[in-house]
Amino acid sequence: MSEPDSKTEITQPPEDPLSPEQKEEVSIQIQHKLIEKLHQENEKLRALTEELTSKAKALEEEMERSQNLERQLAQAQKLEALGQMATGIAHEINSPAQFIGDSLAFIKSAFDEILEGAAKDDVPEFLRDNLPQAMANAQQGVERLAEIVSSMKRFSHSGDGRKKQPGDVNQAVGDSMAVSKNLWKYHLEIDTELDEELPEIPCFVSEISQVILNLIVNATHAIIDAKKAEEGREGRIIIRTKQVEDGVTIEIRDNANGIPEEIREQIFDPYFTTKKIGEGTGQGLALAQSQIVKTHGGRIHFETELGIGTAFFIFLPLDPEKPAGPSG
Numbered sequence: 001m002s003e004p005d006s007k008t009e010i011t012q013p014p015e016d017p018l019s020p021e022q023k024e025e026v027s028i029q030i031q032h033k034l035i036e037k038l039h040q041e042n043e044k045l046r047a048l049t050e051e052l053t054s055k056a057k058a059l060e061e062e063m064e065r066s067q068n069l070e071r072q073l074a075q076a077q078k079l080e081a082l083g084q085m086a087t088g089i090a091h092e093i094n095s096p097a098q099f100i101g102d103s104l105a106f107i108k109s110a111f112d113e114i115l116e117g118a119a120k121d122d123v124p125e126f127l128r129d130n131l132p133q134a135m136a137n138a139q140q141g142v143e144r145l146a147e148i149v150s151s152m153k154r155f156s157h158s159g160d161g162r163k164k165q166p167g168d169v170n171q172a173v174g175d176s177m178a179v180s181k182n183l184w185k186y187h188l189e190i191d192t193e194l195d196e197e198l199p200e201i202p203c204f205v206s207e208i209s210q211v212i213l214n215l216i217v218n219a220t221h222a223i224i225d226a227k228k229a230e231e232g233r234e235g236r237i238i239i240r241t242k243q244v245e246d247g248v249t250i251e252i253r254d255n256a257n258g259i260p261e262e263i264r265e266q267i268f269d270p271y272f273t274t275k276k277i278g279e280g281t282g283q284g285l286a287l288a289q290s291q292i293v294k295t296h297g298g299r300i301h302f303e304t305e306l307g308i309g310t311a312f313f314i315f316l317p318l319d320p321e322k323p324a325g326p327s328g
């Protein structure tokens with residue numbers, strides 16, 4: 001630290017070697033240099049930002065991919081569990097249904113015998129008139145139950161062993177209609193035009209049933225929407241099967257309002273849905289496509305017209321190993 005009074009002499013500033021013009025010149029040069037440097041730094045910063053952004057994007061994609069995988073896994077596990085439960089329930093319902101059926105048959109024959117042997121007045125007229133009909137109804141009910149149980153069983157049978165077996169596509173249509181009937185019966189009619197001569201197709205028939213079910217459910221949702229928008233509208237689905245040269249086709253046609261042009265490209269995308277949370281998962285068509293194309297070597301495509309309806313077409317090859325050509 002210098003003491004203020006140690007030097008009394010006031011030092012003159014050294015004579016400035018630069019003229020004002022030169023100073024000006026230097027200052028401009030410095031400014032230029034600074035600006036240049038700033039530009040360079042800016043450029044570096046921009047490159048860094050770019051790199052960071054692309055890294056962040058990659059990370060985001062990676063996260064989305066793993067989330068998708070997780071969801072798919074969860075969905076698959078849920079389906080698997082549901083399938084197992086359905087098989088279990090079907091199995092459990094089967095035995096009581098069987099003994100109700102057997103008992104009914106016994107009661108019916110016993111009653112017939114009683115009626116034959118009894119004098120007219122021994123059996124009240126009311127019973128004589130109504131009991132046979134009541135028993136016939138009960139028997140019909142049990143038969144329906146048995147049908148639903150076997151549909152459920154076939155439906156939920158997981159393609160164990162993963163070897164394609166000859167499958168009856170018409171049966172798959174019937175099973176899908178049976179297990180989803182509760183969903184559509186209040187809203188629409190389903191007409192079927194099934195090819196009686198349809199050959200069996202090497203497939204996992206329960207997967208084919210699931211695909212058909214998904215298409216029926218989608219058509220039902222679309223019809224319910226169309227009916228909400230227009231009172232008095234009739235809902236109808238037509239399901240056709242047909243033998244073609246090297247396989248079979250399944251057509252599922254509805255008379256709802258069609259698929260808007262701007263989403264036609266996306267409907268097969270996983271998780272694409274126009275439905276509310278809880279109503280749709282956006283998995284139906286993605287799954288259908290993967291099951292038809294990847295698992296069965298077939299094709300799936302649709303035709304749609306606004307206000308008229310939509311038809312989905314599935315082609316399943318007789319020889320799944322032979323490439324089926326472009327989808328659609």
Ligand SMILES: Nc1ncnc2c1ncn2[C@@H]1O[C@H](COP(=O)(O)OP(=O)(O)O)[C@@H](O)[C@H]1O
Nearest residue numbers: 218219222267273274280281282283284285310
């Ligand atoms: N028959 C159809 N009529 C009109 N739109 C349809 C039909 N089938 C599918 N879609 C549209 O395709 C979307 C995707 O269907 P999907 O993959 O089954 O998922 P989700 O049914 O869960 O929405 C639906 O949300 C709907 O917008």
Ligand SMILES: [Mg+2]
Nearest residue numbers: 214218284285
């Ligand atoms: Mg769906």
